[in-house]
Amino acid sequence: MPELGPQHMESIGTKEHHFVDLPIPVGVSNRHIHLTKEDLEMLFGVGYGLNKLKELGQPGEYASKEVLTVVGPRGVIEGVRILGPPRKFTQIEISMTDAYRLGLKPPVRDSGHVQGTPGVAVVGPQGVVALDQGVILAARHIHMHPDDAAEIGVKDQSKVKVHVPGERAQVMENVLVRVSQEYKLEMHVDTDEANAALLQTGNEVKIIH
């Protein structure tokens, strides 16, 4: 290994970052479920529609008033909120902390990529759905409008590094950029990632270049 003297080590931890000048608001995603219309009806009854609790950061997305119980091989989590509107696939996004509690080992996946992921039982007021797949740790990502992407020179599916300031400062690597006309600038992390970095919804982070 290289010889390192104390004077060399002076720079450790103090090296400055060079940031892209576009503060990105953070949205912390608590555990949640996306349901198909079919699974929604299995759990709540035929013809049931979700009731909106509040709008989320991305246009059209909302938290519903409805919650479900998720049952894994080792534990149960009650009150898991459904996000609307219904989707073409049923997907459960949890944290690794939740995964230990349920007794599952879900992979890190981008939304919608549920092939080969663990299943789980989901219990609603009118029925139960035994999913054979659908549980993921959501890969952290930045939603970005094409105007923002063009301004900073990234495109859909780019990977960037993101700096989180503060007492538990860190650089998150492999952060996926997702670009769409439908998107508003926002970085999504799960509760483990938020808690590890002491991030809360509305805090701002920056891309490093």
Added chain:
Amino acid sequence: MPELGPQHMESIGTKEHHFVDLPIPVGVSNRHIHLTKEDLEMLFGVGYGLNKLKELGQPGEYASKEVLTVVGPRGVIEGVRILGPPRKFTQIEISMTDAYRLGLKPPVRDSGHVQGTPGVAVVGPQGVVALDQGVILAARHIHMHPDDAAEIGVKDQSKVKVHVPGERAQVMENVLVRVSQEYKLEMHVDTDEANAALLQTGNEVKIIH
């Protein structure tokens, strides 16, 4: 802001790190309690001694068979393990995830620095202790023997950056180095930090220079 073309952005997320050639084993700290002899006797009875369950990474430290219930203003966590031997101060180290569950807002602190931290009620089989302080988020840190410290040119209380490889790769900044003849090389992180980075006890990380 600076003009950034796509060719500039090519380097984002791919820039290589330069590592100090000393792989550091990780120890994940689950929530736990250190007790004074006085508090131990309040909770378990006069003259009570802890029973060793298993040795921990640092010489002399052990997980005891005994667990306690911690009661916060918003929630309760059962089965919180006591680490021995007894110390000069009672201290409860939890994750931010635990803190939300209990309804507390503990600061990030180095072990032993409990002045002004939140209190909590601790319940044992023979009594209850109402602590007026002692709950912390333990600051991540590296235990290091003086030989290792000398080899890589750091000293007690140095701050370093640590790289975690993998799918949720990250660089943890502000990582405290603690040097003592009593210590064995090991980085301690809490369960939020471990889960956010998909780290498990025994994984290896490296210091960046």
